[in-house]
Amino acid sequence: MPNITPTPKLNRYAESAVLSFYS
Incomplete structure (x- = not known):
């Protein structure tokens, strides 16, 4: 799964x- 989120906040949410x- 590629990590292409623009912001750390979005990355964390994703x-x-x-x-x-x-889970």
Whole structure:
């Protein structure tokens, strides 16, 4: 999964979402 988020905030949100999805 490529990390192409423009801001760290979005990156963090995306990471949390992915973790929730795969939890």
